[in-house]
Structures are given as structure tokens and as C-alpha cells.
Amino acid sequence: MNFRPRTTSEPDINLIPFIDVLLVILIFLMLTTTYSRFQELQLNLPLANAEQLRERPQEIVVAVNADGQYAINGMVLNRNTTDALTVQLQKAAREAPDAILIVSADAQAAHQSVISVMEAARNVGLVKVTFATQSRN
Template structure:
């Protein structure tokens, strides 16, 4: 019995690169998206220091103080309640029909953000549109 071997040209096996390129593109897009989102988690916030020369004098001003514990004082009068409605009533009394008074929010550094937002909401409800924040000068200047 004789075994016959094929003679002639041999074909080289071909590697199909298209599925490999598709997978690499998907991985590349995935890495680009996850890298972009990881930048947002690394944000660092440095609060600015106010360096004002002289405090401005306003013709009619309403000073709202926000304490560390969340209590409010409008024009030096401490409020019994820390609700937005109590702030609205106090701001209406302090404005007393004055023409465009300026609300100056003097918040403690340890006061919560929500307490300051409550003052801004009460001023908006009262119709007081001019709001500013009291700051102190940086030390060493």
C-alpha cells in the first residue's frame, strides 16, 4: 500500500484581523469614557479668601446673621424659629416698604450651606433681589 502525499502549492493560513480590531476599538472607547469620569471624582475645591479694601456703605441694608448652630438674626433680632417662613416675616418687617434694600448675609464659617440657602430663598420670596455676603480680610495684609 502506497501513501500519496499532496504535492504542489501550499496555502498559508490567513489570520482575520477584523474581529480583533473591533474588540480593540470597544476597549479603547471604554477606557476613554472611564478615564474622563475619573477626572471629575478628583476635583479639589479651594475656597477663595476675600480681600476687600473698604466695606461698601449701602443706603438701606438688612443684615441677616447665620450662626454656627443654624439660628438666624435679622437686624440684630434673634429669631425664635429657624424656618424659611419665619425668615420671610422678619425680612418683610425689616424691609418695611423700603425701596430696594440690600440683604447682607453674614454667615459663620461653620454654618451649613442649607442655612445660607434658606436666607437666599426667604429673600427671593420677599422680593429682595439684591444680596451680598459679608467677608473678612485675609490675615497678614
């Protein structure tokens, strides 16, 4: 019988495989990450000769791009329906009850998109409607 005490060694933790796995996960996350972009509507306004306003009344600006997307005061609407446009115009009209509605439509926007804005304004009760243009310089 062997009664000598056994020599036990401390277990070693090998960090190299752990670091390799973390690097692979980091590379995977970097490659699969999506970067959000700010939503903007690209507009080419129609041209007209107009005087500049001297004082700025309260305004609600509705932008319509060539694809028929709407943005109210810079906020892009998720749905492009007249009902969604009416709801958002009601919210904007509560903040500025006697505001002027400015329709800033792209020169290539469909006529129906502009008519939908005017219909939504009528439903809300906004009677002061004007159209934005670019000057011919």
C-alpha cells in the first residue's frame, strides 16, 4: 500500500479560448448591427415668384414628397392615409388653434397626395391653407 500523500496542483484557467470566443462574438455583433438613419423627406418645391413674409404667424407645415409620404412639422407619418393625417393634424391644431397650414409638396408629388392634405385640413377645421414654393433665382 502506498500511503504517501498525493500532490494536488491548482487548476489552471486557460484564458486564450475565452478571449477567442469573445472576439468572435464581438465581430459577429459588429457585422450584424444595423445603424439607424434619420428619416427625411427629399422635396423639390415648385417655383413661383412670391414676396417674403415680414412676420411669421403660427404655422403647421405639411410636407409631401414625390412618393406620397407625409411629414407634419418635420415628423414623418408612419401611415400615409387621410385618417392618419387627420389625427396628426388635430394634434398639431390643438397646439396652435389659429394656425396657417402650409402645404410643402414636392413638384413631382401626386395630385391626390395634396388633395388628401387639403381634405384632412377641412376635416380638422383648418381654413387658412397656403402652398410653399421656391423662388426663381
